[in-house]
Amino acid sequence: FFSPVFQVAPETKAVMKWLRSIPFVLSASLHGGELVVTYPYDYSRHPMEEKMFSPTPDEKVFKMLAKAYADAHPVISDRSELRCGGNFVKRGGIINGAEWYSFTGGMADFNYLHTNCFEITVEVGCEKFPLEEELFTIWHENKGALLNYMEMVHRGIKGIVSDKFGNPIKNARISVRGIQHDVTTGN
Numbered sequence: 001f002f003s004p005v006f007q008v009a010p011e012t013k014a015v016m017k018w019l020r021s022i023p024f025v026l027s028a029s030l031h032g033g034e035l036v037v038t039y040p041y042d043y044s045r046h047p048m049e050e051k052m053f054s055p056t057p058d059e060k061v062f063k064m065l066a067k068a069y070a071d072a073h074p075v076i077s078d079r080s081e082l083r084c085g086g087n088f089v090k091r092g093g094i095i096n097g098a099e100w101y102s103f104t105g106g107m108a109d110f111n112y113l114h115t116n117c118f119e120i121t122v123e124v125g126c127e128k129f130p131l132e133e134e135l136f137t138i139w140h141e142n143k144g145a146l147l148n149y150m151e152m153v154h155r156g157i158k159g160i161v162s163d164k165f166g167n168p169i170k171n172a173r174i175s176v177r178g179i180q181h182d183v184t185t186g187n
Contacts, residue, residue: 008105016110023186024117026153028069028146029107032130034123035076035085035093037066042097042106042121054098056112057181065152066094066120072148075141084126097121116183120149161185 008016039062041054056062070076070093081089088095097108111117122145124138161172172185 012107015107016114019111019115019117024111024115026065026150027107027111027117027119028149029119029121030142031121031123032125033128035083035125036088036100036123037070037073037076037094038097038100038108038121038123039063039066039094040097040106040108040112040119042102042109043104044098044102050102051099052102053096054102055096057179058112058118059096061156062118062120063094064155065118065149067092068152069120069122069145069149070094073141073145076145085123112181116186 040056044050044052044054046052073093075083076085076088076093079089080086085093097103097106106121108119108121111119122142124142125134127134130138161169161174163169168187169185170187173182174185175182
């Protein structure tokens with residue numbers, strides 16, 4: 001996943017360890033600099049190619065998650081192409097990360113490949129470093145979308161994998177026919 005020259009910062013290592021110790025299933029990373037929701041993969045299958053669509057085996061699920069956020073966001077769901085993020089309007093305010101721009105070492109790709117956690121990246125506004133007085137507005141624009149996204153944790157299959165005595169089975173592999181990406185049970 002990480003190239004040999006890629007140095008992992010201590011805080012990133014700590015988050016990776018944390019993600020492996022708690023069975024998270026959904027997360028979002030908040031960034032600034034654009035107004036769009038991206039989903040994995042962020043790193044192109046062809047490292048020499050820029051802006052190349054690079055879907056995961058769970059492409060449909062990631063699109064559903066990204067749309068849940070984008071559709072609930074009052075500005076991302078605005079159909080005006082003249083606004084911040086307007087160049088993503090025809091895509092519904094979402095895009096595959098590698099299709100937008102490819103980069104290695106992203107947490108969304110790490111989570112998908114090494115944990116059970118599905119992560120999207122939310123670009124919360126066109127200002128990379130918004131002014132303090134803009135933060136209140138940004139929070140209110142994203143609050144409902146974040147809540148809507150968190151509710152997505154209730155989608156899909158849930159349950160307990162147990163042995164014949166009813167004891168939970170840790171690290172049981174769960175496969176879905178047609179999707180070449182397994183998940184494992186937690187504690």
